[in-house]
Amino acid sequence: MVLSPDSPTPDQETASIAIIGGGIGGLALAYRLAQAGRRITVYERGDRLGGLATFLPYDGVRVDRFYHTILSSDMSMQTLIRETGVADRLHFTATRQGFYDGGKLYPFNTPVDFALFPPLNFFQRFRLGLQIIYAQLERDADRMDRQPVEDWLVRVSGRGVYQKVWKPLLRAKFDSETADVPATYIWSRLRRMMATRQGVTSKEMMCYLEGGYYTLIEALAAACERLGVDIRLRTAIDEIVIADDGAPAGRVTGLKIGDQVVPYDAVISTLQSPLLASLIPGAPAAVRELLSRQEYLGVLCPLLILKERLTPYYVLNITDDSIPFTAVVETTNLIDPEHVGGHHLVYLPKYLAPDSALLGWSDDQVRAEWMKHFRRMFPAYEEANIRDFLVQRARYVEPLRPIGTTQDIPPIRLPVAGLYISNSVQVYPDLNNGESITTLASRTAALVLEDLAGMPARQPERAREEVAL
């Protein structure tokens, strides 16, 4: 059936809302809006939900496509886990970090580790500790946003610590120059990581879900469906239809899917900003330009499936910049290998500009280059213990926010009436992760509900009762 923008909606009494994207952001939004009695359809172009946080089926089990941890301080995530009834599958584990420097592995977790960290001298270790304390005491995100990260780190930690500790950490996330990167980037990360510890002396606690991050995605989808949310897989949105109805920047009237136009009162996009820009030819040029100029990094992230443990660390940071990957993330030092078929999972990520040639490399090219360096780092690891090398890529992952450009962050309510955006660009100065994305989803849901206050909802109380678990 071909529907036109002014075809009647199936249920004229309640506003109909479309959410584009079935990742954790889209599902958390759908859940919060459906709890308030709103009529929601979620469109996901992939053949399964989860987006960046989805899984790969491997040898009869599900493994996270990209490494995903939930921190013990991630309250929005843990609330969703409880509400959707999977809290009994959440496990807390003390994790460890390390550094690979000059061919050796060093622990990097407790004040004792910092105090004994051989690549730094006594004075440098003291300054490193100062930087961590400073980050906890600093509360002014605007002040952090206005200074280059390198200036801030060198001023507090000194050049030596910067070269040995901070530069490798920055290299792990930024493909090229960091001159434009504000101090917020390390500041937010330090605050997030320290929040997983009670006091600086205690251990870092992280969590994982049995069945991977997808356990939450699946539970959220089930809770949404119980609330009447219509979830459509394998359905790519081709265009958000915008009519010039006298509203200053036009009004959303529906979605174009293939040769159909399905009418909606409101559309919320959870897509990365440049992807949304390409779906709104009817929006004012200024809106499309604002979305198109949001910058991101992509990631090339092979997953090694091993028969034996590689290191004792969840994350091993690498100071040697001749190695193409920037960390060794061994998630089975967090996840009990029994929950992933007895395999040991090691991710070897490299963050890259979306137009980097490396993102176009074949799997064989990536394997040859990555394994050359893997063998150099771990010469004693037996080849026979390597079961598989699975290459994963994503073009838009981590938003880049150049210094002093917060005014360029797109607002949740775009100028086009009925069009909303809820994506990782808007979580700044937080980083892109499940916690910040689901917190943003709650904020977006509140704004949409405020705007639709005049339009009747279904029976929210009944809907809430239905989902009580």
Ligand SMILES: Cc1cc2nc3c(=O)[nH]c(=O)nc-3n(C[C@H](O)[C@H](O)[C@H](O)COP(=O)(O)OP(=O)(O)OC[C@H]3O[C@@H](n4cnc5c(N)ncnc54)[C@H](O)[C@@H]3O)c2cc1C
């Ligand atoms: C290597 C890596 C490590 C990470 N580690 C962690 C971690 O440890 N902890 C953590 O909390 N987070 C982590 N993250 C971040 C986390 O994955 C993201 O914050 C989260 O998945 C973002 O969810 P989202 O819904 O905003 O976006 P996405 O997951 O990108 O969802 C967007 C969805 O939209 C769909 N879509 C695109 N175009 C269309 C279209 N035209 N029509 C319909 N659908 C469309 C896509 O298929 C996708 O499913 C990591 C990410 C990566 C890449």
